[in-house]
Amino acid sequence: MLLASVYGRPSGPRPRERHASYVPRDARRWTIAKRCSSILAFRDSPQKLFMEHSNDDLLGQTLALLLQMPFPPKRLDPGASWVITERCDAFAALFQCIQNTKAHLYRLHDNAAHNLPSAWNTFDALIQDYIDAAGYAGKYVQYDMLLTCPVTHRRWTIAKRYSSILTFRGSLQKLLIDHGSEDLLGQTLSLLLQMPFPPKRLDPEASWVIAERCDAFAAFFQCILSTKAHLYRLHDNATHELPPAWKAFVALIQDYIDVPADMLRMTLERIATMPDEFECCICLTSFSHDELSEPGVVIRTQCAHVFHQGCITEWMAAASTCPICRHRVTAMVGLYFVS
Helix, strand or coil, rough: CCCEEEEEECCCCCCCCCCCCCCCCCHHHCCCCCCCHHHHHHHHHHHHHHHHHCCCCHHHHHHHHHHCEEEECCCCCCCCHHHHHHHHHHHHHHHHHHCCCCCHHHHCHHHHHCCCCHHHHHHHHHHHCCCHHHHHHCCEEEEEEEEECCCCCCCEEEEEHHHHCCCCCCCCHHHHHHHHHCCCHHHHHHHHHCCCCCCCCCCCCCCHHHHHHHHHHHHHHHHHHHHHHHEEEECCCHHHHHHHHHHHHHHHHHCCCCCCCCCCCCEEEEEEECCCEECCCCCEECCCHHHHCCCCEEHHHEEEEEEEEHHHHHHCCCCCEEECCECCCCCCEEEECCC
């Protein structure tokens, strides 16, 4: 069953179609109005930057290329049609070359931009200020994810940016490093972090990049929902006895995916003694000591029937009632034993 479906869209009004809706970068347009004297003064700024920098590196070569573009001289009759045509052709070539540098795309206020050499920051700011690229550079792709609880079948939507999901994944990675990968929590974290994650791309709005990220995010969040961490009630008394790493994991998941407050939640209950005969009502397999030592692996419904979490989840994918007594399942308790 598909637990997470993802589509990406630029910031702003939501498109009607539920798919990756965007305007290709090479097709997005905006208009600026400049006088010849203004463009001439603008051309002098890269020339000054070029003289202060050098032409040994990529920035210097980029500046040299811009300054080598043919530039129309001053004319006695600037209103003559042939002068206007001459300037239009020259300015079109100049600004095409400027756009090819991609300087209008960089976010100068991001933390990573502070690590750029000062000359690069000056160049990018110069380009963006002159061609009025603030509105353009402020665009970003937002990924809308339709999440479906595998137990309750409740659906809700969250909207995240790539950078936000990357930061969230980094928090899971830090939790794994602090905790270790030897027990069930560690194995769960390892499984999440082994999911393919799309790398950063130069053109985040390219259709193939959006498609790549949509597929990867759908698989990633489907794996997150399969952990059932979104169902636990963190404020129950029994939850306070959980290991800190478990509580941190559950809180991290629930905070990030914005779990609806009225969704069926799973409470936790610590049993005092290990029962002699204790088996799943579906697969009829006795619960092992390891299974009972991990919170949430063994589930009891409000009608007092006990199951493996995997067994009852698979059953509830087709029905929302108890497989033994047919009562509707509205609450669950995760049982665990600490020796």
